[in-house]
Amino acid sequence: MQAFVRAPTVAAMILLKTIDPAVPHAGHRAACGACHACDVRTMAVCAALEPDEIGALESIMTARRLAGDETLVEEGEPRRRVYSLTSGMLRLVNGLPDGRRQITGFLMPGDFLGLADDGVYSASAEAVTPSALCSFPVAGMDALAVRFPKLNDRLFAFTRAALRRSRENQMILGRLAPVEKLSTFLLMLSQRAVEHHLPADPVAIPMSRADIADYLGLTIETVSRSFTKLRNQGLIDLPDARLVEIRDRKALEAVAGTLRA
Amino acid sequence: MQAFVRAPTVAAMILLKTIDPAVPHAGHRAACGACHACDVRTMAVCAALEPDEIGALESIMTARRLAGDETLVEEGEPRRRVYSLTSGMLRLVNGLPDGRRQITGFLMPGDFLGLADDGVYSASAEAVTPSALCSFPVAGMDALAVRFPKLNDRLFAFTRAALRRSRENQMILGRLAPVEKLSTFLLMLSQRAVEHHLPADPVAIPMSRADIADYLGLTIETVSRSFTKLRNQGLIDLPDARLVEIRDRKALEAVAGTLRA
DNA sequence: CGAAACGTTGAAGGCTCTCAAGTGGGGTGG
DNA sequence: CCACCCCACTTGAGAGCCTTCAACGTTTCG
Structure with missing residues (x-):
């Protein structure tokens, strides 16, 4: 459970190549700087906004980096921020008191974290590999969703897609x-x-x-x-x-x- | 898989008491008539609308009744209508070619059918017990969701709740x-x-x-x-x-x- | 009254889990 | 620089548990 960073195996190397090596260390703010140069700008939620509207999103955004196995949010914690993954991979984890755990999904670049939650996070989110994310305060994102209906629509569409995937997982797990x-x-x-x-x-x-x-x-x-x-x-x-x-x-x-x- | 209607056992009797016996047979339109007298008006999606706005929803609504084991929508079918369950119970079913099936959820009065879907139904919906629903054309519902943001918000909230339940089911199934x-x-x-x-x-x-x-x-x-x-x-x-x-x-x-x- | 469906119970087998050992790769420390 | 250690993964053996196959009881309906 410690923040152990895997050595760059063959597999990890392939994955890591999506992470810009020129960027500073983990934990810094706004490392990638501009949304218009973002790797996932065409598939993430931000694709809902026109180029001239991105600024509003960018103004409330903070960049965040995670080392491998680092925990981003904890199950049950009040949901204060939501995230958009730009590189790396996250796992959504639910735990049982006796230690059993179930991973309900893996997040890949462009995926959004916080869709299912209302009030508190319903799952922990942990980095599978070193990851980079855009972090948004919930209040700010909610305000933007009101101001830009297209953003709200896209969040809604993401949620529906997550629901379909979750139900597909039910089939996988059950049958x-x-x-x-x-x-x-x-x-x-x-x-x-x-x-x-x-x-x-x-x-x-x-x-x-x-x-x-x-x-x-x-x-x-x-x-x-x-x-x-x-x-x-x-x-x-x-x-x-x-x-x-x-x-x-x-x-x-x-x-x-x-x-x- | 035939449309077999169970006899009223003790359990079924208890459940049936939520169905108004004065209402005509299954398959009729707008049997319950007025939304303002609906059993589930406080918990269904329609609760998002003010009393004077309900008419807009009612005007595109059609009532629908199902016998036990009757199929409402089929997996893979184009999604043309969405539904709000007012009484009875539905099961969401996904099938495998070899006959294995997974039920991804049960719908109870007030629940909404069609939340996860986009284009085609991702699961079949079958009546567990005789059921009554409000049926809405997708286009009409989409238009109302634009006209009444609160309705859209409620549909969104329902979808988030469904996603949380689905993920909880993943834990149940997997662990x-x-x-x-x-x-x-x-x-x-x-x-x-x-x-x-x-x-x-x-x-x-x-x-x-x-x-x-x-x-x-x-x-x-x-x-x-x-x-x-x-x-x-x-x-x-x-x-x-x-x-x-x-x-x-x-x-x-x-x-x-x-x-x- | 008989057929059919639903549910329960029994017996046997297969499959996954548990426990355990072994291998290999990489990092750490001497 | 090398040896050691740790961790991830693999593989083996045995046990336990769920599934499968089957029979039975009950209820419902033709």
């Missing part, structure tokens, strides 16, 4: 077998990598086996064995534990249970 | 043992019964064991055995398969894993 779960997960990662203009053939797996297990409702051993099973069947290759090459996508989709009926 | 799942489910039913001013001590279980199984990611046998286990431990009583008396709420909450950390 798929381990290898089906993992196949679906890998295909999802691959698809989202494409959407985010990241390498999709050797897919980077930024999260640990423990994270995958807590996301899919399995143990780390079962996750590992499922990886091995897919590798032995020739559907994937594992040049590195954090890197997956999809060797037979069709077969992988078939194993995934063809979630899209 | 709870069968008896924990069932306990959580029963407590949830009891709580929502209170919210909907229905009897909460002997809780009516409108849905079948198969529905519960598909909601909790179990088999009907495991659901049945979990019921028996809770009964043998004295936490609940089962005067009827569709009726649960909570005899030891504290213990039941403890078994539920105390989902609220």
